[in-house]
Amino acid sequence: MTGRHNGREVFEYALLRVVPRVERGEQINAGVVVYCQATSFVAARVHLDESRLLALDPSADVEGVRAALCAVEGVCLGGERAGQAAGDDAGRRFRWLIAPRSTVVQPGPVHTGLTADPASEPERLLDLLVR
Numbered sequence: 001m002t003g004r005h006n007g008r009e010v011f012e013y014a015l016l017r018v019v020p021r022v023e024r025g026e027q028i029n030a031g032v033v034v035y036c037q038a039t040s041f042v043a044a045r046v047h048l049d050e051s052r053l054l055a056l057d058p059s060a061d062v063e064g065v066r067a068a069l070c071a072v073e074g075v076c077l078g079g080e081r082a083g084q085a086a087g088d089d090a091g092r093r094f095r096w097l098i099a100p101r102s103t104v105v106q107p108g109p110v111h112t113g114l115t116a117d118p119a120s121e122p123e124r125l126l127d128l129l130v131r
Contacts, residue, residue: 008114011036013125014098015108016046016072018065020057022102028052031069032125033076033107035094036118042090044076044097045122047130061104068105072097 016031030053031046046069053060074081075093085093098107115121 006114008116009036009038009118010112011041011115011118011121012094012110012112013121014110015129016044016069017106017108018048018053019104019106020053020060020065022104024056026056027106028056029108029130030065030105031072031130032122033072033094033097034118034122034125035090036115036121037091039118040090041118042076042094043119043122044073045126046070046073047126065104068103072105 011034013032013034015029016033017027018030019025019027028049030048031044033042033044035042048062048066048069050062053062053065075085075097078086078090078093080086085096088096098110100107113121
């Protein structure tokens with residue numbers, strides 16, 4: 001699904017979930033990654049509710065989770081903060097970030113939508129699905 005539709009662009013997004021004890025499968029939403037191919041836009045916004053995380057696992061590594069979430073934002077920004085992904089285009093960085101993994105910070109399934117302003121979607125989705 002690509003292209004413009006009535007002045008709006010197709011975009012994709014995935015929630016970032018924190019699963020403090022992978023074996024239990026309990027999770028909280030802690031961010032969102034948004035990609036719009038038409039504008040080569042990729043961005044992440046994160047919000048970690050520490051009290052919810054600690055309710056699931058009182059021994060959770062809060063600082064480690066924050067670092068992992070900040071790393072996702074860095075990959076989206078590109079440049080030095082993206083590490084090995086620094087030379088990749090926005091689409092490759094998005095695909096790398098949404099690849100399934102069995103770690104504490106995991107991407108959810110990818111969803112699509114239409115937007116007139118791709119840059120506003122990360123904050124809108126963070127408010128809608130995370131905060």
